[in-house]
Amino acid sequence: MAKDKTTFTCSDCGASTPRWLGKCPSCGAWNTLVESVAETPGAGKNRYQSLAKSQPVATLSEIEATDFERTPTGLEELDRVLGGGIVAGGVVLIGGDPGIGKSTLLLQAVESLSQQVKVLYVTGEESGAQVAMRSRRLGLSGSKVRVLAEINLEKIQATLEAEAPDFCVIDSIQTLYSEQLSSAPGSVAQVRECAAQLTRTAKATGCSLVLVGHVTKEGALAGPRVLEHIVDTVLYFEGDTHSSFRLVRAIKNRFGAVNEIGVFAMTEKGLKGVTNPSAIFLSTHAEPVPGSCVLVTLEGTRPLLVELQALVDSGGVSPRRLSVGLERDRLAMLLAVLHRHAGVATGDQDVFVNAVGGVRISEPAADLAVLLAIQSSLRGKALPRGFIAFGEVGLAGEVRPAPRGQERLKEAAKLGFSVAIVPKANAPKKPIEGLTLHAVDRIEEAITVLRGLG
Secondary structure: OOOOOEEEEEOOOOOEEOOOOOEOOOOOOEOOEEEEEOOOOOOOOOOOOOOOOOOOOOOHHHOOOOOOOEEOOOOHHHHHHHOOOEEOOOEEEEEEOOOOOHHHHHHHHHHHHOOOOOEEEEEOOOOHHHHHHHHHHOOOOOOOEEEEEOOEHHHHHHHHHHHOOOEEEEEOHHHOEOOOOOOOOOOHHHHHHHHHHHHHHHHHHOOEEEEEEOEOOOOOEOOOOHHHHHOOEEEEEEOOOOOOEEEEEEEEEOOOOOOOEEEEEEEOOEEEEOOOHHHOOOOOOOOOOOOEEEEEEEEOOEEEEEEEEEEEEEOOOOOOEEEEOOOHHHHHHHHHHHHHHHOOOOOOEEEEEEEHHHOOOOOHHHHHHHHHHHHHHHHOOOOOOOEEEOOEEOOOOEEEOOOOHHHHHHHHHHOOOOEEEEEHHHOOOOOOOOOEEEEEOEHHHHHHHHHHHO
C-alpha cells in the first residue's frame, strides 16, 4: 500500500516545504513547521464554489455608508469589548487557555441573544448533553437555543442554510474538518479552510459568527496567523485560573476600538461583569506602605486605576531586575534614567516591580509611577494616602504627557484620590475639585516634589 506523502506547513505564515526545517524559509520563524498529509492534485478543485458573487466596481464616494447596527449581547462588559454589540455578518475569533471560561461566556451570551434573535450553538468538543448540563448549572433555560454537535464543515454549512440563524457560535474551529481536504482536523490547512468558508457564509447570509480558538503554550492563537486576518474581531480571554477574575481583551476590531477590555468575575452561576474594575487592581492597605504607587492607565476607552508595587533590596554581585506585568527592559532603562538625572542609585540593589491583580501594562505612561514607587521603597517612606501619578519618562529625564490626561484625572478624583504628580502638559486649565495637582517637566522635579510630600 502506497504511503501518503507528507509536507511540512508553517503555522505562522502557511508556507510549506517537503522536509522539516528548524527555520521557516518564508517568514523566518523558528520551530513552526508542522507535518501534515500533502493534498492530492484536484482534491480542492470544488473548494471555492461557495464563494459569494463579486460586486460590481463602484466609485467610493457613491457607495452608501451607513453605521453598523449592533445587537447587545446582554453582557455589558462583552458589549464594551465588541464596540457595543454584535454586527450582522461580523466574524469574531476568541481565544484563551483551557478552562478559562470561553464556552461559559458564550453560552451566557447565546442565552441572552436568543430572546431577541435566532441563535445556533455548534459544539465540536462536547456532546449536546454536556452543553445542556452546563446550561442547567448556570441556571439558563435554553428554551430558544438551538444546539448542533458536529465537526463536519459541510454538514454545519447545510445546517446554517436550513436554520438561518442570526447568531452562531462554533466551539471550536480546531475541531472542524472539510471533506475536500485529506488532512486531519486541527491541521493548518483544515483550520484555515474551515475559517475561510465559514467567514464567506457569514458575509453572504448576514449571520454573526463567533469562532472559539485554541491557544499555544506561549498564549498565542493556535493555527496560521492568517486566521486573525480573515476575521473582523480578535478577542483574548485572559486571567489566572487560580483567581476568580477574567479579562476579555480586544486585539483587533474592525467595528470598534482595539485594546478595549471587559472584566468579569467567575461565580457559581457563570461570569458576571465587574462594574468597578479598578477595585480589582488596588490593594487594600489599612495604612499607606512604602513602594506602592497608584497609576491611572488607559485600557481602550476606559481609565483604570492600577497599583504598582516596587521592592528595592540589597543585592549581590549581580543585582536582579524583575518585573511582573511590565516590560523588564523598560525597567532597566528607567533605573538608568533615575540614576543619571535624579541622582538615585540602585546599581547595587535588587529591584522588583509588580502590577497588582495580574494586569499587563504596555503603555509608557506607567514610567513615572514606576520610578516614584521605586524611590518610595528605597527611602522606606510611603507615598501620601490618595496619591496617583502617570506620565512617560524619556532618556533625557523629561516627563512627557500621556494621552487623555483629563479623563484619567477625573476618574481618579471620582474614586477619592486627592494628590497627583502629572506631566505639566496634562495639567488641566480648570482645577479638579478635591484633587491637588503637582505638574512637573522633569524626573528630578518629580523626585523633589515627592520628598516634599513625604
